[in-house]
Amino acid sequence: MSRKPWEKQHPKGKDGVPTRLFTDENPATTIKGTGFRDKRIAERTIRLTSQPGVRYKQYWTIKAMRERAFYHPHQTNGMRDAIRVFDDWLKEEVNKPALSKEEINLRRDEWKRYQTLCQSAANGHSYGNEPTQSQLQRARDDLKNGQDCLVRGLELSQKSTSNPFPFPLLAFSALFGAPGAHGYGRHTIVGDQSLVDVDGKDGLQELVSSKRVLSRYGDELKRISLTYNRENGTTEMKLEYGKKRKTLSSLWNRVPKGPQQSPPDVSPSKDTHTTLISSKRAWSCSICTFEHVGVDKKLYLACEMCGAPRQESSSAREVTPNTKEIPPKPAHATKSNNSPHAKETLTDARKAAWGTLRPPTSRDVQGPRKRQKGLDTPTPLLDYIVVMDFEWTADNKSKMEPIAEITQFPAVVVKLEDRKWGYSTAKSESILPKSPIPLPADLCVPCFSNRVVNADAYAISAFDTFVKPTLNPTLTKFSIELTAIQQHDVDSAPSIDTVVNEFVTWLQSLGLVDSGGKRVGNWCFATWGDGDIGGTLRQELDYKSVSLPPCFDRWIDLKNDSIFLKHYGREPRGGLRKCVESIGALWSGRAHNGLVDSFNTAKIVRHMVQTGFRFTRPTRGLDRNGVPFGQRRKQNENRERS
Structure with a gap:
């Protein structure tokens, strides 16, 4: 094979580095496990690219790996060993005779299969050899989404052997790549199903580099088997352990x-x-x-x-002669351990051995003791979480004067239950009034029936209404395009004071507030960000001299209070939709619609509860003067500086 095609399509710049290296960012045709870190990885790269299905791009892949290692800014001794392995292979490849007709036909069949895979739905984020920054970010997001879904499957597989869970097709292809052998194991497509075998902890390390995940499963993990249904996008996973723990x-x-x-x-x-x-x-x-x-x-x-x-x-x-004789015990001590002498001897022996510590008993060795202290039990979950996501007036690159006004006022009540500890003091949904708004099917059905989760959160009621702005009654073009709320929707809607009264009445029908709007029971609001309750609602009611109901004094900020980061180990970047899809949930509806955003935010709450997060207290609130916590101190500091 001649080197001219490479030199022609990859010219070098003034610094001698090729202006662009060969890359195949088609997830459906990518072989995982290639690299140039050391000699072993280089030899594995040659072996993986020699298998049928990827031989048409073997020379290009190995040449690209060699160039990347050669021009790496922090080249190591292992990379130099990999360069020598690649150079030896390239020399032999150049001196090989021309391909036979049979080999040419095989390469042609592989190329047809490659084109078929590139046109499939699993190749949705391919971008070729000259990607843009947005395309690169989308590829990274798909890969991260696949890693998160794999970690979620591992958590569920430890609780149940049959655990179908959602796995988006793009995320699956970005993580596991093309059919064939990979550095992590093997991927086989049979009909409408993909069968993936991961070679224990070493294979898992190729897919997920998180030390926390790797240390959790240990060296006993022998094999991970996945069965992926390409039609409905669900996966079943089984874990096999070698040595007994x-x-x-x-x-x-x-x-x-x-x-x-x-x-x-x-x-x-x-x-x-x-x-x-x-x-x-x-x-x-x-x-x-x-x-x-x-x-x-x-x-x-x-x-x-x-x-x-x-x-x-x-x-x-x-x-x-060198040992001291231990005096024998009296005869009466051997008959009964209840004698004073027997108790005294045993107590002295215990003190000599352990000092002030109690020696272990058979009960300590055999297994854990039953919980006896009240402080050993965890703090109970909240009974309900009311998820809210307002929409308000806005303009492109300019601030609404004097203030922004709410145009859509939605809310979703989510019921929390903990089956393991029996904490469910909330009222049964059978005695609650029916929801005036239809609820999504994947959000209102409890998951206790499949015996997979110990805790769950599901929607029981929803509230939604448009609100008429009075300070800026005409909606801007930017606001209409962003939220899809039309002018006639808000013209016929009630004002904010009427909507707040209707909302409090709705909460009272659910038994969450009293007639004065004070909170009843153990529940809290939750928002995606701090601008809904602490910003827009509080400022509009204060400007229009409408009293804020007392129940709005506390809420949970899922986005900015490190709740999402603490539970999932990553920042909530990319918007609400990206975060919902990153946990394996299905996004439904149009973004920037208040009710749609509230439903999808409730899916994040539900997944967090199912995977072990405990919502026990609010994270934000208002002081006795109605100012959010921390803002008054910042105002005083700014005054001192000025």
Whole structure:
């Protein structure tokens, strides 16, 4: 194969570096595991690109890897070894004879298959050899989404063997690549299903580089099997472990193996402190019950596990001149352990071995104790979370004067339940009034029936209405295009004071507030950002001299209070839709519609609860003067600076 095609399509710049390197960012045809980090990775790259289906681009891939390693700004010794491996292969490839007709036909068939895969739905984010920044960001988002879905599947697989969970097709292709052998294992397509086998922890490390995820599953992970349905976008996963995990009981009662014999002068005794089960055991500690096995341990005067003095009859061990004789116990002490002398001897032995600590008992070794303290139980979940996402007047690159006004006022009530700890003091949805707004099917059905999750959050009611702005009654073109709210929608809508009263009445029908608008029970609002309740609603009601209901004094900011970051380990970037899709949930509806955004935000709340996050308290609120926490201090600091 000639080098001219490469040099022609990849000219070098003034610095000698090729202006663009070969890249195949088609997820449906990508082979995972190629690289140039060291000699082993370089040899694996050659082996992976030699398999049928990718040989048409083998030369281009290896040439690109060689150039990337050669011009890397932080080149290592391993990269230099990889360059030598690539150079040897390229020399042999150039000197090879021309391809035969059979090989040419095979390459032609592979090329047709490649074109078919490139036109499939799994190749939605391909962009060729000259990508834009937005295309690169989309490819990274798809890969990150696939990694998040894989981690979610691992968590569910530890709880149940049958656990179909959603996995977007683009995210699946971006993570697992084309059919064939990969650095993580193998991907096979059979009909409408994709079968993926990941080679244990090493294969998982190729897909997810998170140390927290890798340390959680350990070296016992032998294989991960995935069955992906390409029609409905769901995946089933199974985990296989090799070695059996060790427990504290197995480590504590471990007895060395081997043909060891007990000393001939040690015979079984009826002493309650020393009961020789077999001839292999020399003696047993009366404090921690550790068994000393072997001939060389018959003269031990103290336990090698806990350090307690040896307590047994004089006939059970041999006395040497260099050891002190332990006085035998009185005869009445061997008959009953309730005697004062027996209790005193045992107490002295315990103090000598452990000081002020209590020695372990069989109950400690066998398993965990039952929870007895009230502080051991976790803080109960909130009973309800009311998710809100307002829409308000806006203009492109200019601020609404004097203030922005709400044009859509939606809310979704989500019920939280914890089956494991039995915390569900909320009222049954059967006695609650029916929702005036239809609820999405994937948000209102509890998931306790599949026995996968211990906690769940599902919608039970929704509220939505348009609001008429009075300060700027005419909507801007930017606002109409962004929210799809038309002028006639707000012209016939009630004003903000009427909407607030209707909303409080709706909450009162659910038993969440009293007649004065004060909160009843353990619940809280939740918003995606801090501009809904703490910003727009508070400022508009204050400007129009409308009293803010007392229930709005506390809320949860899912986006800015590190809640999303703490649970998922990443920043909530890319907008609400990207965050919803990144957790494996399906986005439904038009973005920037208040009710649609509230439903999709509730999906994030539900997924967080199902995966172990506990909503127990608010994160934002207003002080007694109606100012959000922290803003008054910032105002005073700005005044001092000025």
